[in-house]
Amino acid sequence: MNEVQTVSGLLLAGILFVLGLVGVLIRRNIIFMLVSVEIMLNAAGLAFIVAGSKWAEPDGQVMFIFILTMAASEVSVGLALILQIYHQLKTLDGDAANKMRG
């Protein structure tokens, strides 16, 4: 019974990760892209929790806490960047920030 739960937990993590990836790829609004990156990080954390629950060890939850820390600092810096882009370009279009012709 628990084995099924491990496999389906990893499947859930994979599905959520792919949904976040689709979000990053198809949206042009940079706030939506940031939210999708959050979804992907959360899916990675879910995979760690599932693995930690399978072996009944606390290491998975420790890694989840590290991912949480990283997500928090990433979202604060990302939102500061979004504020700057909005003030410079007056739009939330990610394609508008192409002055470097990348």
Place this chain on the structure above:
Amino acid sequence: MQITFYIAGAIAVLSTVMVITRFNIIHALLYLVVSFLALATVFFILGAPFAAALEIIIYAGAIVVLIIFVIMMLNLKAEAVDEEKRWLTPQVWIGPAILSIILLGELIYIISSMETTGSIAQMVDAKAVGKSLYGEYILGVELSGMLLMAGIVGAYHLGRQKKKVIHRFLEDVEE
């Protein structure tokens, strides 16, 4: 226990789909909160109550509130929704979506063909996590403290607005 796991997982997937397809960003954030709550339920079922609490407090609480604050600061008008509708046309999203679905199919194939050995269902409580966190992972805790500090300094530096200089003689000394 098994059925609650599947229900919570289904809610998480459905609400995440709603997040990436909404035109109004506040509606998307509401679905994002639902997705995080469903994932917290999944964590609880998997025997990680401390991680479930952190998921609700930090993800559904702090991070979503931070994003909402920034949206309020940007002061978006009603035209933003129409703009989103113009940006999200099928010819834009169909290609990446198909490629990602192929990737998902491969992931599902790999995970379900994986050979797993039996394991014991056991609750890992906050005490064990804390012992591990401040025992063998103490270096990681210190490094994440530094990362948070760098995040604070970076967000302050990037988010600072340039001062408007009123006097014409002072224009050269601007920042």
